[in-house]
Amino acid sequence: MRLSSYIIFVPLEDRDETILVHGISGAVDRVSNEWARNLRMTRWDRFSEQDLEDMLRRGYITRKTVEEERELAIRIGRALRAKAVRSSSFIFMPTLKCNLGCDYCFQNFLRTEANAAPSVDTRMVDAALRAMAALQELRGGRVNRILLFGGEPLLAANRPVLAHLFGKGTDLGYRFDAVTNGTELHHYRDYLGPGILESVQITLDGPQEVHDRQRWARDGQGTYWQIKQNIDMALALGVHISLRMNVGWETRDAIRELVAEFDRYGWLGHRGFSAYCAPIRGKGGQAESTRLQRAVIQLVNEINAAYRPRYGRAVVAMAGGTLRMKIASLLRENLLSALTPAYCGAHLNMFVFAADGAIYTCWEGVGIPSARVGRFWPDLELDEESLNRWFERHSLNIPACQRCRYMFFCSGGCGIHALEHNEDFYSPYCDGFAELFRHHVQQAIAQLTDLDDTPIHHELGYVTE
Numbered sequence: 001m002r003l004s005s006y007i008i009f010v011p012l013e014d015r016d017e018t019i020l021v022h023g024i025s026g027a028v029d030r031v032s033n034e035w036a037r038n039l040r041m042t043r044w045d046r047f048s049e050q051d052l053e054d055m056l057r058r059g060y061i062t063r064k065t066v067e068e069e070r071e072l073a074i075r076i077g078r079a080l081r082a083k084a085v086r087s088s089s090f091i092f093m094p095t096l097k098c099n100l101g102c103d104y105c106f107q108n109f110l111r112t113e114a115n116a117a118p119s120v121d122t123r124m125v126d127a128a129l130r131a132m133a134a135l136q137e138l139r140g141g142r143v144n145r146i147l148l149f150g151g152e153p154l155l156a157a158n159r160p161v162l163a164h165l166f167g168k169g170t171d172l173g174y175r176f177d178a179v180t181n182g183t184e185l186h187h188y189r190d191y192l193g194p195g196i197l198e199s200v201q202i203t204l205d206g207p208q209e210v211h212d213r214q215r216w217a218r219d220g221q222g223t224y225w226q227i228k229q230n231i232d233m234a235l236a237l238g239v240h241i242s243l244r245m246n247v248g249w250e251t252r253d254a255i256r257e258l259v260a261e262f263d264r265y266g267w268l269g270h271r272g273f274s275a276y277c278a279p280i281r282g283k284g285g286q287a288e289s290t291r292l293q294r295a296v297i298q299l300v301n302e303i304n305a306a307y308r309p310r311y312g313r314a315v316v317a318m319a320g321g322t323l324r325m326k327i328a329s330l331l332r333e334n335l336l337s338a339l340t341p342a343y344c345g346a347h348l349n350m351f352v353f354a355a356d357g358a359i360y361t362c363w364e365g366v367g368i369p370s371a372r373v374g375r376f377w378p379d380l381e382l383d384e385e386s387l388n389r390w391f392e393r394h395s396l397n398i399p400a401c402q403r404c405r406y407m408f409f410c411s412g413g414c415g416i417h418a419l420e421h422n423e424d425f426y427s428p429y430c431d432g433f434a435e436l437f438r439h440h441v442q443q444a445i446a447q448l449t450d451l452d453d454t455p456i457h458h459e460l461g462y463v464t465e
Contacts (some may be wrong), residue, residue, distance in 0.1 A: 001044065001052075004062045005069055006405045009036055010441045013301075019441055023405045024073045025059035026335040030445070070402055077341040077396045077408065081348075084336070085391070087141035089345050090132050091149050091352040091363060094161055095119035098152040100181055101218050104246065104280055107151065110367045117151060118355045122164045124377050128353045129168060131376035135351060148178035148197075149363055151355070156187040166196055177201075181215065183223050185230040192237045199240035202231060206245075206254035207261060214251070228265070235272050243267075243275040244319075247296050259303055259316060268307065268315045278319035281417075290432030297439045314443055320436055326409060327444045339408035341394040347415060348391065361390040364416045390415070393426055400428050409437060 006023035011033065018036035020029045031039075038046040039060065047055070055061045062069055096110050096117035110117055120128075136143055146169060148154070154162070169176065175198050182202035191197045204227060205214045212222030231241055243262070245255055255277060259268075267273045277300055279292045297318055304314040317324065322344055330338035342348035346362035353359060354366045357377035365371025373390060374382035395401035395412045404410070412418075413429030421429065 001056075001061055001063055003039065003042055004059055005066055005403060006073065006407065007039075007060050008405050008437070009040065010438045010445075011036075012442060012445065019445055020060055021330075021441065022059040023407055023409065024069075024076055024339070026330060026339055027058035027060070028330060029058065029060075066403075073407060074396055074402060076339075077394075080336065080339055080408070081341050081394065081396065084340055084342070084348055086139060087349050088132075088135050088139050088143050089147075089350045090143055090145075091147045091350065092128060092153075092165070093120075093149050093151065093352065093354045093363070093366065094125075094153050094158050094165070095155060096151040096355050096367070097155065098150060098181070099155060099183060099217055100152070100215055100223065102215050104214075104248075106364055107366070110151075118357075119158065120161055120355050122161060124355075124357065125161060125165045125168070127377045127379070129165075129172065131353065131359070131380040132351075133172075134380050139349070144173055144175060146174050146176050148176060148180070149352070150179070152181055152184070153178055154180045154184055154188055156184045159187055162188070162191075166191055170196060181223070182227040182230050183217070185234060189233065189237070192234055192239050194238055197239065199242065200234060201242040201244055202227060203244040203246060204228075204258060205247075206251050207257050210251055210254040210258075214246075231267070232265070235267070235270055238272065240272045241267075241274070243273065245275065245277050245316075246280050247277050247292075247299070248280040249292065249295075252295065252299055255299060256303060259307070262315075263307070268311060274317070275315065276317040276319055276321075290435070293432045294435055297435065300439075314446070317443065318436065318439055320440060323409065323436065323440050324444075327440050331444060341396045341408060341411050343394070343411040343413050343415070346390060347393045347412070361387070362416055364414075389425070398426055398428055404428075406433055406437060409433075 004022065008021040008023060010019040010021060012019060016033050017030055018033055020027070020031055020036070039055070044052065052061065056063070064072065096107070097119060098107070132143065166176065176196060177199045178197060179201045182200070185200070188197060203215065204224065205211045208222065208224040211224045215223055217223055234241055245258060247255055259275070262268050262275065277296050279289065279296045281289055300316050300318050303316050307315045326338045326340070329335070340348065344350070350361050351359055352361065352363050352366060353376050356367070357375050358372045359374040359376055359382070360366050360371050361373055362371060372383065373387040374380070393412065393415045395404070395407045398412045401407050401412050410430065410433040413431055413433065415425055417431065418427045418429035419425045
């Protein structure tokens, strides 16, 4: 009998307790720190026969060899993947143009003087909707939401095309979300709210002085107050606002002041508002990225400690929406969405319909010829070889990931970043994931009043013998 290769220990801050998570069985349990220490040190004599039996059943200890447990993990991963790929998610990019000039934008190479950024017309909208219908029939599973991305999707100039999309799309049963800089959101006022454009992600990088220095319009004007007014408008219309704060070493302290402004605006108490911090990826590699991530996690914890007495909850989260959803699903016993061998939809079921008429699976690959997996304009054509290259990059096909306890959570990390930093698409990109995972588990558990009464475990094909 030995400690499982896939057990994860998450100490709870300021409490004499540890959360146990099993990476392939889906088990989650709260134990004392003493229990966790004895388990780590395999002091079996400290546990009753019933305790040992329970831990065997839930996966924390095992009689399997390391190789046998790895083979079991792969079998479960294949079953999980077989279910997940029978679905799709759609992203529509009406333009690659943007009215801002943010230095850190990963799309800047698309908008140079020698590279005129394209936009779609109504014929391309119709072609994209036809392609979406065909992909749903091909893959199975109904898609009812479309995410708008760019460039800046909600430019005033895009309104005629998006009016066409909203009209035809809602008739087909779609609802819409958008990632927008928020500067021209007021031009879409009549589409905002339940039924059409229901949620938007908007970025503020600090108070006015800091934000306007980083996210300025191409005419040199600041954008803070226009965005602030548009957020007020959207919240009043019932739109959910996900507020992103990009954080670098030089702007870290300004985030505290920005959250204080949210408080003064009344946003922190609004049920349609949420905010999160996203570390800006620099050029220092994974070690530097991890160091910044650790500092931002500390910042988020300190901000939440300051505001929790008044609001009774965390008011700021860390970036990692996919991971947060996985953990939330895990605690709701929805293991099919909690555990997956794919890092994100780019390696599983996502199709990005870009303004150049091409289809990609990753929005960070837009404009890169090798990242294209087909086209939707004028008709749907898929490059199966390229599509398989993207959809087959997951933890089941990366040897180092098969033995990792985060196999179904990190799932190999981002393929684009693996290629950029490791020069190998099929290599892992961990990027400080263990620390990020512990933070999100701690945040999720803090919001549960009683973990013991939460149904959190399915066998999912997991067997102890």
